[in-house]
Amino acid sequence: MREKYIQGIYGEISGLLEQKLMDLENLLSNPVGIGGHSSLSEEIKVRLKEVSELTGLKETVENLFG
Numbered sequence: 001m002r003e004k005y006i007q008g009i010y011g012e013i014s015g016l017l018e019q020k021l022m023d024l025e026n027l028l029s030n031p032v033g034i035g036g037h038s039s040l041s042e043e044i045k046v047r048l049k050e051v052s053e054l055t056g057l058k059e060t061v062e063n064l065f066g
Contacts, residue, residue, distance in 0.1 A: 006065045013061065017054040023047055 024047040031040050 006061065010058070010061050010065075013054055013058045017051065017058060020047055020050045020054060024051060 024044065027040065027043055027047060
C-alpha cells in the first residue's frame with residue numbers, strides 16, 4: 001500500500017514537472033503568447049519557480065524512497 005502512494009505521488013510530480021517545463025519552453029519560444037500578462041520576464045520567473053519547486057519535490061521523493 002505504501003509503495004502505491006509513493007508511486008502515485010511521484011508520477012503526479014513528474015507529470016506536473018513535464019507540463020511546467022513545456023510551458024516554460026513555450027513561453028521562451030513564443031513570447032507573444034502571454035497576451036494580457038504583465039511581462040514576459042515575470043511569467044518566466046513564475047514558471048522557473050514552479051519548476052524549481054517540483055524538481056525539489058521529485059528529488060526528495062527519490063532520496064527518501066528510491
